[in-house]
Amino acid sequence: MQTKTIKQKMRSVQNIGKITKAMEMISVSKMKKSVQKRTASQSFADRSFELLENLHVHKNLTHPYLETRKGNKILLVIIASNKGLCGGYNMNVSKQVTQFKNEHTNFTIDAIAVGKQSEKIARRNDINVIASFNELSDYYTSGEVRSVLKTITDTYDNDDNYQSVVVAYTQFVSSLSFDATVTPFIPLKVDVAQKLAHIEADTNSKRKFALYSFEPDEQSVLNAAVPAVLMTVIYQLLLESLASEHSARVMAMRNASDNASDMYDELKLNFNRARQAAITQEISEIVGGSSAVS
Amino acid sequence: MSDKQLQLTVATPLAEVYKEMVDQITVTTANGEITILPDHVPLVVPLDLGQVMVKKGNHEEFLSIEGGILEVRHTHDVVILSNRADNVSKLDIQTAEDAYQRAKDLMQEKLDPNETEYAALEKKMAYELNKVKIASRRGQRR
Known part of the structure; x- marks a missing residue:
């Protein structure tokens, strides 16, 4: 029976639609939560950056993580998802990694992977993975972020050949758009020129900035401030990627649900046609039979 | 008490814990307790695990912080950056x-x-x- 197989197909398509719809809704709530977390940490990030700028500009202090280093190696942190089914999310990160690698052919690139897919990305691009984190919890606890950061800084500290640390992540623009990018992480870029221009314009604040006093001394304050800034930066990057991942999944699941409902409609049409054909055939058989008898 | 006030912000990577206009702030630094009043000299100092006492008029509030950095700006802004902080005023x-x-x-x-x-x-x-x-x-x- 043809109608029976169509009916079976309809049922399975309907079920798939239900599942993708549910996944979409879960991802919507997860996306909202990660965006909210990112916003919550924004204040801390802004303020620690301001502090660092103030320190850097006015006292001309230096710190290992603010200095540019010479070397032939780059440490690349790749942030991607643990799970699939999120459209082009991981593919876009992968493209950026490939591009970065092609632009830096005279450097040796090592990778730290966050998320199972990152490992695959690194392998696909023929990059050596020195550490990977794929058992992190849903929204990253501070302990987890700290251990990621520690792995990065330890690797950077223990090998002078590392020229810099960069992060491949996905910037969250809105729930409909996100960009995969590669951004420098260490050495920290404090926009001195811009800050100085800002102070020149406001001589009054320049005078006041000069009055900054430090306890116990400038260097130890800076030593405390730099890790805090690094921590917030990596936390923000992780959360941005997370928000992007979920919104990518929302979009992928919405498309899947739409496709499922289209497919269902088409199958229903086919089913009705097949049923009608069967009825017509039956009637014509009866009519044919009776006319043959009479 | 003058009509000048301090804008205190206590921020952690997870959230902004406290943001209000206050009269007086007492914190524990590595070298002992210090109290910040309005018109304080711009200052940056690392903090120890301990309490932050905030005074608003006759009202006192307490915050618990896990170390961090205190920054007093020339604009009457006081910023405390800490890994962990809570307002414990209402905590029994x-x-x-x-x-x-x-x-x-x-x-x-x-x-x-x-x-x-x-x-x-x-x-x-x-x-x-x-x-x-x-x-x-x-x-x-x-």
Whole structure:
């Protein structure tokens, strides 16, 4: 029976639609939560950056993580998802990694992977993975972020050949758009020129900035401030990627649900046609039979 | 008290814990307690695990912080950046002690000091104990 197989197909398509719809809704709530977390940490990030700028500009202090280093190696942190089914999310990160690698052919690139897919990305691009984190919890606890950061800084500290640390992540623009990018992480870029221009314009604040006093001394304050800034930066990057991942999944699941409902409609049409054909055939058989008898 | 006030912001990576206009702030630094009043000289100082006492008129509020950095700006802005902070003004001793006990139990389950989690738990326990201390000290004041 043809109608029976169509009916079976309809049922399975309907079920798939239900599942993708549910996944979409879960991802919507997860996306909202990660965006909210990112916003919550924004204040801390802004303020620690301001502090660092103030320190850097006015006292001309230096710190290992603010200095540019010479070397032939780059440490690349790749942030991607643990799970699939999120459209082009991981593919876009992968493209950026490939591009970065092609632009830096005279450097040796090592990778730290966050998320199972990152490992695959690194392998696909023929990059050596020195550490990977794929058992992190849903929204990253501070302990987890700290251990990621520690792995990065330890690797950077223990090998002078590392020229810099960069992060491949996905910037969250809105729930409909996100960009995969590669951004420098260490050495920290404090926009001195811009800050100085800002102070020149406001001589009054320049005078006041000069009055900054430090306890116990400038260097130890800076030593405390730099890790805090690094921590917030990596936390923000992780959360941005997370928000992007979920919104990518929302979009992928919405498309899947739409496709499922289209497919269902088409199958229903086919089913009705097949049923009608069967009825017509039956009637014509009866009519044919009776006319043959009479 | 002058009509000048300080804008205090206490921020952690997880959230902005406190943001209000206050008259006076007392914090614990590595070298002892200091009190910030309006028109204080711009200052940057690392903080220890301890309490932040905030005065608004005759009203006092207490915050618990796990170290961090205090920055006094020339614009009457005071910023405290910390890994962990809570407003404990409304916290009673019992709740604080329960939280401390939980942290302690958790730590005892993981007795291996080589585990990475251990250090984090130890910190958490010290922080919860700090909250208990602040809550009980406040109880005596009243």
